[in-house]
Amino acid sequence: MTTQSPLSAKELTDEYFIENRNRLLEIAAFLDRLDRADPGRASRDFRFRAFADALAVLAGGSPGYVMQIQMLLSDPTLDPIPALDRKSAQGAYEGAQEARS
């Protein structure tokens, strides 16, 4: 059973545009902040490479943005790892490039 949003696209835009405009600016400011700290960061940190790929998804215009980004940030493998390496997740999959190639 699917429940369609009662709000039209116009109503959704009226209600949610401002807060999402703010989110967009927060991302832009984060990128500027990183640039000030280290303009070459993109090639060195796997999390930022994933972040850049996610931004490309948003710019791509292909629907299903959240699903595409969730998959892009996820470990796609199925085999359990042999031993515990750390307690916490990192937000992006470190082996993403190898997994995709």
Add this chain to the structure above:
Amino acid sequence: MNYIDHHAHMVSRTTDDYQQLALTGCVAVTEPAFWAGWDRSCGDSVEDYFRQLTEFEPKRAAQFGIQHYTWLAMNPKESDDRALSREVLERIPRFLDRPTVLGIGEIGMNRITRNEVATFTEQVELALEYKQLILIHTPHLEDKLKGTRVSIEVLQRYPRLDPSRVMIDHAEEHTIESILDHGYWTGLTLYPQTKVSAQRAVDMIEKYGPDRICVAGACDWGPSDPIAVPRFVLEMRRRKLPADLIHRVVFENPVSFLGQSGKFRIGPVVQDAVGVSR
């Protein structure tokens, strides 16, 4: 609006939080056994925690008219420790008859190690042996997809396990469909930054409908919100979704899932107020 939060780690919260829950319409919480933020040294330490969950916390909640239920388990974050896991699993059956214990949970994986899979499998078998409901934690962030897939793969090895007695919690956009397609219940966790926002949770309700979906705040010792569920209710209203749909998600659905334990009851005052007899 009355609601039930099926996932709240109240041992980590202040009495003021119980007051906030009560003021916003919460009538019952269920508290899964979880990681304290640091690793415990032995089974006795976990046993004391189980006593806290089953003896102390229900009394604290009752002061505010909230019913407190619990789930017992070796939590995912420590489940790679096989020696500790064995000590904990030996102790769990002694607590299962207590009146507020609803089942085995939250079990699951953290980094999806071989040890974690072994402990998870043993806890599924424990739940089957003692005919308990199961509450499953799915891992955080990049590990969620893999953890959900491996959990389902383990569950599918047990044909006698009724999927309607299992909730796979902390679902997100990339895991919810698979969980529901396999017949399990799922939970959407309204948690800042690392799980889903109220807006994304409502998106998933709109996309998949309300069947077998509950929402919870999962408040704990980290940044989290004890009144995340009423904020979700506000977001549902902001979308102009009908009151009966909201009530189904935040009240009727948890009653349906948790009621399968045979122990979960909502108080007579609440029953009268919402027209539910259970």
